[in-house]
Amino acid sequence: MRRFFILQLVLLACGLVPGTCMTADAAEETLIVTLGDSITKGVRSGVTAEQTFSGLLQREFGDDGAEVKVINKGIGGERTDQALQRLEKEILSLKPSIITVMYGTNDSYVDQDKSASRLSEEQFESNLQELVRRLQAANVRVVLMTEPCWGKAARTNGLGEHPDERLQKYMERTRRVAAEKQVLLVDHYQIWTKHRDAGNDPGEWTTDQCHPNPAGHREMARAMLPVLKSLLK
8 A cells, every 4th residue: 555655656746647737748838939120129228128029928928827938039130031041940949839920121121322122022022931931831830920110200211211111012012921821910010000190100119210119019019919819729
């Protein structure tokens, strides 16, 4: 009898007695990776890691008691072609369950003394399609996201244009890829331009007419949360 109780204690400690505790698989965290540029990275003067949309989502999931970990993999200045270069080694190696993908601000931008965007609309769309293809092939659930629009007072680009003149076209491409690949979309650009069209300045949600401030990140997290929760059911 004494040996029986000792055996039961060993099995209980290992999680092998049915109905006594969660298995190792059941206790595993769901890993969400947020992939993107400096808008995803978020941390800058006036914005802490906890105030970025990734940090806010992590806190929200923790408050809900969900076994979810959010890893921010945004890199300042990154374009879709550069994201493809680090996808396998830096992103897929983490074994994520869900990845949010948000690009376009850098891809579409025209630098000073230049006459074209850093990447063409066609290159951007092709790269975005390839990102989604590789992620889906790795059995990762993908959420595409459009970038927020620029503030009204944003500096003009190398052609003297307001940066949104080009960004909006790239965001149309993002929507098209989401539809073609049948992945979920969080349309930050639409939310921010709707705010602008209602007579507000989206620049008030930024630190510099481009990068979100804490209020901007809260708006982004608010839009993302129901979509991510739908994938966790």
